[in-house]
Amino acid sequence: MASRVTFIGAGNMASAIIGGMIDDGHPATAITATSPSDAFLAPVHERFGIHTDTDNVAAVRDADVVVLAVKPQVMREVCEDLRDSLQRQRPLVISVAAGLSAETLDAWLGGSLPLIRCMPNTPSLVGAGAAGLYANANVSDAQRRLATELLEAVGLVEWVDDEALLDAVTAVSGSGPAYFFLMFEAMEEAGVKLGLPAETARRLAIQTALGAARMAQTSDQTPGQLKRNVMSPGGTTERAIEHLEQAGLRQAMLDAMDACASRAREMAEELGKR
Numbered sequence: 001m002a003s004r005v006t007f008i009g010a011g012n013m014a015s016a017i018i019g020g021m022i023d024d025g026h027p028a029t030a031i032t033a034t035s036p037s038d039a040f041l042a043p044v045h046e047r048f049g050i051h052t053d054t055d056n057v058a059a060v061r062d063a064d065v066v067v068l069a070v071k072p073q074v075m076r077e078v079c080e081d082l083r084d085s086l087q088r089q090r091p092l093v094i095s096v097a098a099g100l101s102a103e104t105l106d107a108w109l110g111g112s113l114p115l116i117r118c119m120p121n122t123p124s125l126v127g128a129g130a131a132g133l134y135a136n137a138n139v140s141d142a143q144r145r146l147a148t149e150l151l152e153a154v155g156l157v158e159w160v161d162d163e164a165l166l167d168a169v170t171a172v173s174g175s176g177p178a179y180f181f182l183m184f185e186a187m188e189e190a191g192v193k194l195g196l197p198a199e200t201a202r203r204l205a206i207q208t209a210l211g212a213a214r215m216a217q218t219s220d221q222t223p224g225q226l227k228r229n230v231m232s233p234g235g236t237t238e239r240a241i242e243h244l245e246q247a248g249l250r251q252a253m254l255d256a257m258d259a260c261a262s263r264a265r266e267m268a269e270e271l272g273k274r
């Protein structure tokens with residue numbers, strides 16, 4: 001029988017994982033999502049056919065897995081509300097919140113629960129997610145397998161043994177889709193400046209990214225080699241790449257991802273103290 005999974009929060013990240021799970025064959029009847037507002041839940045119910053509830057405590061009753069998918073800033077209140085029910089039932093708890101340590105979450109939930117921190121990303125919606133996972137000491141091997149199975153249904157899963165590495169995962173893949181969307185915006189703008197209709201430029205840019213990603217995923221060659229294969233000596237790509245390097249794109253990525261991971265650590269400090 002499929003595991004019963006309750007999502008606390010039904011926003012961007014929860015919807016992405018739910019959509020991917022349903023596409024992968026997880027029965028909608030075994031999934032519940034909550035939000036304080038019915039108005040917010042109606043479209044989620046309509047889109048996925050899952051159960052929805054405005055009552056978090058009622059929604060976790062009978063759940064095998066509870067996924068905490070609210071903003072970090074409201075997590076404490078949500079955890080403290082759920083504490084008694086979760087302590088009674090002891091389901092596997094998975095938090096997808098950025099920058100909230102397992103220790104802080106566990107303390108808010110009353111202690112000693114099996115807890116996994118997961119840093120997923122929104123391409124989970126199309127089965128192409130990438131998630132980093134870290135388990136606390138209370139998580140059994142069977143629960144690890146269950147979390148792997150749930151998240152692998154929506155994409156790639158990488159376990160980390162050191163929780164601090166989840167901040168690096170956040171910088172690479174959690175926030176990563178936004179870097180590529182920014183690139184699509186810029187490539188579309190440039191295509192339009194060069195005379196293409198916006199829609200054409202957008203489609204070409206997105207398809208090119210998809211092709212590059214698929215090639216990088218399946219090729220024996222490194223991304224650096226694949227890049228050099230496109231760069232004919234004295235040709236067009238060489239000129240473009242020279243511009244990108246001179247403009248500092250590489251350093252900008254290093255700085256942006258460092259800032260991203262720092263922000264996750266900062267949030268852990270700020271929110272853990274509340």
Ligand SMILES: NC(=O)C1=CN([C@@H]2O[C@H](COP(=O)(O)OP(=O)(O)OC[C@H]3O[C@@H](n4cnc5c(N)ncnc54)[C@H](O)[C@@H]3O)[C@@H](O)[C@H]2O)C=CC1
Nearest residue numbers: 009010011012013034035036069070071072096097098120
């Ligand atoms: N959006 C993204 O790409 C990613 C987000 N995350 C994490 O996912 C979590 C959620 O982020 P988003 O989905 O982007 O936010 P969102 O704002 O789209 O969704 C938050 C949801 O929580 C609900 N909510 C608010 N208070 C609640 C309460 N007391 N009880 C139940 N539900 C409540 C809201 O109605 C909404 O459905 C965050 O902790 C974030 O760090 C992690 C990886 C990627």
Ligand SMILES: O=C(O)[C@@H]1CCC=N1
Nearest residue numbers: 097098170174175176
């Ligand atoms: O921007 C954020 O804080 C969340 C976590 C990773 C992606 N979105």
